[in-house]
Amino acid sequence: MAIQPDLSRMKRDLTNLVGINTENPPGREIEAAQWVHRALEAEGFDLSLSEYKPGRANVMARLENGAGPVFAFNTHLDVVPVGTGWQSDPFMLREADGRLYGRGACDAKGPLAAMLEAMRMLAADRASWSGTLLGVFTGDEEAASEGAKFYAAGHPKVDFVVVGEPTSNATFSAHKGSLRPLVRVHGVTAHSGTPHLGDNAIYRAAQLLKLIEGHHENEVRCRCHPLVGSASLTVTRALGGHADNVVPGACDLLLDRRMVPGEVEDDVKREIEQLLALAKERFGVRAEILEYRPTTGGATETAQDSKIVQASLAACRRHGNAEPGPFGFQGGCDLVHFRSVGAAGVVIGPGTLEVAHKPDEFVPIEEFLASSLIYRDIALDMLTPGGAQS
Numbered sequence: 483m484a485i486q487p488d489l490s491r492m493k494r495d496l497t498n499l500v501g502i503n504t505e506n507p508p509g510r511e512i513e514a515a516q517w518v519h520r521a522l523e524a525e526g527f528d529l530s531l532s533e534y535k536p537g538r539a540n541v542m543a544r545l546e547n548g549a550g551p552v553f554a555f556n557t558h559l560d561v562v563p564v565g566t567g568w569q570s571d572p573f574m575l576r577e578a579d580g581r582l583y584g585r586g587a588c589d590a591k592g593p594l595a596a597m598l599e600a601m602r603m604l605a606a607d608r609a610s611w612s613g614t615l616l617g618v619f620t621g622d623e624e625a626a627s628e629g630a631k632f633y634a635a636g637h638p639k640v641d642f643v644v645v646g647e648p649t650s651n652a653t654f655s656a657h658k659g660s661l662r663p664l665v666r667v668h669g670v671t672a673h674s675g676t677p678h679l680g681d682n683a684i685y686r687a688a689q690l691l692k693l694i695e696g697h698h699e700n701e702v703r704c705r706c707h708p709l710v711g712s713a714s715l716t717v718t719r720a721l722g723g724h725a726d727n728v729v730p731g732a733c734d735l736l737l738d739r740r741m742v743p744g745e746v747e748d749d750v751k752r753e754i755e756q757l758l759a760l761a762k763e764r765f766g767v768r769a770e771i772l773e774y775r776p777t778t779g780g781a782t783e784t785a786q787d788s789k790i791v792q793a794s795l796a797a798c799r800r801h802g803n804a805e806p807g808p809f810g811f812q813g814g815c816d817l818v819h820f821r822s823v824g825a826a827g828v829v830i831g832p833g834t835l836e837v838a839h840k841p842d843e844f845v846p847i848e849e850f851l852a853s854s855l856i857y858r859d860i861a862l863d864m865l866t867p868g869g870a871q872s
Contacts, residue, residue, distance in 0.1 A: 484603070484607060484610065484858070484862075485603045485606050485607050486603075487599045487600075487603060487851060487854040487855060487858075488599065489847075489851050491599065492595050492596065492599050492850065492851065492854065493575070493577075493582065495521065495595040495598055495599070496575055496582060496584075496587070496591060496592060496595040496845075496850075497574075497575040498517060499514060499517065499586065499591040499594060499595060500572075500573060500574070500575045500584035500585060500586055500587060500591055501573050501574065501575070502514045502517060503573055504559055504560045504561050504586070505560075505561055505562070505563045505564060505585075506560035506561065506562065506563075506621075506622060506624045506625055507563075507625070508537070509537065509538050509560050509621055509622055509625075510537040510538070511537075511538055511539050511540075511559035511560055511621035511622075511629070512531075512533060512537050512538065512539040514559040515531050515539040515540065515541035515559060515619065515621075516531065516539075516541075518541045518543075518559075518594075518598070518617075518619055519531055519541050521598060522543045522598065522601065522617065525545075525601065525602055525605045525606075526545060526605055527543040527544060527545050527601070527605065527617070528543070528544045528545070528546075529541070529542070529543055529544075530542045530544075532632065532633075534621070534628065534629065534632040535628070538621045538622060538628065538629070539559075539621055539629075540618065540619065540620045540621060540629045540632065540633055541559075541617075541619050542616065542617065542618050542619075542633075543601065543616065543617035544614065544615070544616055544617075545601075545604075545605055545614070545615045545616075546614050547608045547611060547612055547613060547614070547615065547865075548612040548613065549612055549613070550611070550612040550613025550614070550865055550866060551613045551614070551641035551642060551864060551865065551866075552613065552614040552616060552639050552640050552641045552642070553613060553614070553615055553616065553640075553641065553642045553643075553861050553864045553865050554615075554616035554617070554618050554640045554642070554643045554644075554820065554825065555597040555600065555601065555615075555616065555617050555618070555643075555644055555646065555857060555861075556617075556618045556619065556620065556630070556643055556644070556645050556646065556816060556820060557590045557593045557594045557597060557619060557620075557645060557646030557647070557816075557831070558590050558594075558619070558620050558621065558622070558623030558624070558629065558630075558816065559591075559594070559619055559620065559621055559629075560621055560622055560623060560624050560625075561585050561586040561589065561590075561591070561624065562585075562589075562624050562838075562839045564585050565841060566841065567841035567842075568841045568842055569583075569841075569842055570583060570842075572584055572585040572841075572843075573585065575587070577847070580846060580847050580848065581844040581845065581846055581847065582844060582845050582847060582850065583842055583843065583844045584843065584844075585843055586843070587833065587843050587844050587845040588648040588831070588832060588833020588834065588837060588838055588843055588844065588845040589647065589648050589833065589835070589838035589839065589843065590623075590646050590647055590648070590831065592648070592831065592832050592833055592845035592850055592853075593646025593647065593648070593830075593831035593832065593833075593853065594619060594646060595850075596646070596831070596832060596850060596851075596853040596854040596857060597617060597644075597646055597854075597857055598617070599854040600854045600855075600857035600858040600861065601615065601617055603854070603858050604858060604861055604862070604865075610862055611861065611862050611865035611866070612865060612866060613864075613865040613866070615861065615865065616640065618633060620632075620633060620816065623778065623815065623816050625776065626776030626777060626778065627777075627778045627779055627814075627816055627819060628776075630779075630816040630819040630820075631779070631819055633819070634819040634820070634822050634823050637823060638823055639823075639824075640820055640823055640824065640825040641824075641825060641826070641864075642789075642790045642825055642826055642827060642864045643817070643820040643825040643826075643827035643828075644790075644794070644827060644828055644829075644830055644857060644860055644861075645815055645816055645817045645820070645827060645828070645829045645830075646829075646830070646831040646857075647811075647815050647829050647830075647831045647835075648831050648832065648833035648834050648835050648837075648838050648845075649809070649829060649830055649831050649834075649835075650803070650832070650833070650834050650849065651798055651801070651802065651803045651806075651830060651831070651832055651849050651852055651853055651856060652798055652803055652805065652806050652807045652809055652830070653791065653794040653795050653798050653806050653807035653808045653809070653828050653829075653830055654709075654807060654808065654809045654810060654811055654828060654829040654830070655709065655783055655784045655785075655786060655791050655794075655807070655808040655809075655810070655828050655829075656707065656709040656710050656743050656781075656782065656783035656784070656808075656810035656811070657710060657781060657782065657783075657810060657811035657812075657813065657814055657815055657817060657818070657829065658710050658713075658740045658741060658742060658781050658810075658811060658812055658813060658814055659740070659741040659745070659747070659777075659778075659779055659780035659781035659782070659814055659818060660738065660739065660740055660741065660777040660778065660779075660813075660814055661737075661738075661739040661741065661747065661750055661751065661754075661774060661777065662718075662736060662737065662738055662739070662774060662775035662777055663736075663737050663739070663751075663754055663771045663773075663774050663775075664734060664735075664736050664737075664771065664772045664773050664774075664775060665690075665734065665735045665736075665737060665758070665769055665770070665771055665772070666732055666733070666734050666735075666769065666770055666772050667683050667686050667687040667690055667722075667732065667733045667734075667735065667767060667768070667769045668683060668686075668731070668732055668768040668769065668770075669681040669682055669683030669684075669685075669686055669729070669730055669731045669732065669733070670729070670731055671728055671729055671730070671731035672728070672729040673727065673728070673729070674726075674727045674728060674729055675727075677729050679729075680729035680731070681729075682729050682730060683722055683723075683730045683731055683732050683733040684722045684723065684730050684733045686733070686765070686766075686767045686768070686769075687720065687722060687733040687735060687767075689761060689764075689765040689767055690735070690757075690758070690761045690765075690767050690769055691717060691735070693757055693760060693761050693764075694715060694716075694717060694737065694757065697715060697753075697757055698714060698715040698716065702714060702715045702739075705742055705744075705745065706742070707742040707743055707744065707783075707810065708810075709743075709783065709808065709809060709810025710742050710743065710781070710810035710811065710812060711742070711810070711812065712742070713739075713740055713741055713742045713745060714738075714739070714740045715737065715738070715739050715740075716737070716738050717735050717736065717737055717738070718736050718737075718738045719734075719735070719736035720733065720734070720735050720736075721733070721734045722734065734772070736775070737754070739754070740812075741780060741781045742781055743781045743782055743783040744781075745781060747780050751774075754771070755771070758770070758771070777814065778813075778814035778815065778816070778818075779814055779816075779818045779819060780814075780818050781814070781818065782817055782818040782821045783810070784817075784821070784826045784827055784828060785826075786808055788826050789826070789863075789864070790826050790827060790828055790860070790864060791808055791826075791828055793859075793860050793863035793864060794806075794807075794808075794828045794830060794856075794860050795807060795808065796859075796863075797855075797856045797859040797860050797863070798830065798856055800856075800859065801852040801853075801855045801856050801859070802848070802849075802852050808828075811829065815829055817829055828860075830853070830856060830857070830860075831853060832845050832846065832849035832850045832852070832853040833845040833846065833849065833850075
C-alpha cells in the first residue's frame with residue numbers, strides 16, 4: 483500500500499511558508515527557499531539554491547532513483563502584496579470552516595506544501611518508481627517569471643512537469659501568454675491658448691486607439707483556442723501631458739496583448755509595429771515602441787492525448803474531482819518555461835483563482851490533502867523505466 487500523506491505536517495509546512503513574507507514586489511524569496519532547502523534535507527534529496535539576484539532565489543531538489551525519465555514538481559515562492567481588507571493576520575495561517583486562510587494559501591504556497599509532502603512520500607517509497615525526481619521552486623512568477631526563466635536558461639533535462647497553481651485540483655494543460663508594449667505617441671508642444679501652433683499628442687493617441695480597438699475586434703479576438711478562449715489586445719494605461727496649460731507633446735499607451743497557444747511572439751510584435759505604421763500612413767501619427775514590459779511569458783499547451791495529461795486527468799478524478807478537465811488558463815504561468823526545455827506538463831493545485839490575490843485568500847483543507855495524493859500518483863505514473871515519452 484502506498485504511503486499516505488501526513489495532514490498535520492502539511493499544515494505545519496503551510497504555516498511556516500505563509501509566515502515568510504515573500505510579497506512581490508520586492509519578492510525576497512531567499513528566506514522561503516532556505517526553508518524549503520532545510521525541509522527536504524532529511525529526505526535524501528540533493529539540494530541547491532540559486533540566488534539569481536540579491537534576495538531573489540530558486541531552490542532545487544533532486545533525487546536520482548535508477549533509470550527512467552526526469553519528472554519535476556514546480557511552483558513559485560513569491561506572493562502578491564497583501565493589500566487591505568483581511569479579517570486576520572495574512573502571515574499567520576488561520577483554520578476555520580474547513581479552510582486554511584493566509585496570503586499564499588492557494589497561490590501558491592498551498593500547492594508548494596502539497597508538493598513537498600508528495601516528494602516525501604515518493605522518497606520513502608523508492609521501490610515503486612524509477613527515474614529522477616525534481617522539485618524546482620522559483621521566484622518572481624507573480625511579476626516576470628525571472629526565476630523560471632533563469633532556471634530554463636540552463637537548459638535542464640526535464641521530461642515531465644506538474645506546475646502548482648490553484649485549479650481546484652483540475653488539470654489545466656494550456657495557458658495564455660502576454661506582451662505589454664509601451665507605445666509613445668509624439669506631438670508638438672504649444673501654449674494651450676494657441677493650440678493650433680502645436681500637435682496634440684493625446685488627439686493623435688486617440689486616432690491610434692481607434693485602430694487598436696478595430697484590430698482587436700476584427701482580427702485578434704477571432705483567434706480562438708478550445709481551452710483558453712480568444713486572444714485579445716487592449717490598452718491598460720494612458721498618460722499624456724506635463725502641464726495644465728501646455729498642448730501635450732507626448733502620450734504614452736501601455737498595450738496588453740494576450741496570446742493563445744499557436745501564436746508566435748515575434749509575429750505578434752510585427753503586427754503591433756504594422757499597426758503603428760498604419761496609423762502613420764492614415765493619420766500622420768508618429769508613434770514608437772519604447773519597450774516591452776516584463777511579463778510571465780508566452781502561451782503554451784501540452785497535447786490532450788499526451789501521457790502526462792491523461793495520467794493527470796485520472797489522478798484528479800481518482801481523488802475527488804468529477805470534472806478533471808482538461809482546461810486552460812486565461813492568464814499565464816511558468817509552464818511555458820518548462821515547455822521551452824522540452825517538458826510535457828500540466829498545471830494542477832488546490833484552491834481557486836477566484837480567491838487568489840484577494841483578502842482572506844484560502845485553500846480548502848480537503849483539496850489541500852487531496853492534491854498531495856494527486857501529485858504523488860502522477861509522479862508514480864510518469865516515473866517508470868523507459869517512460870520519457872510525452
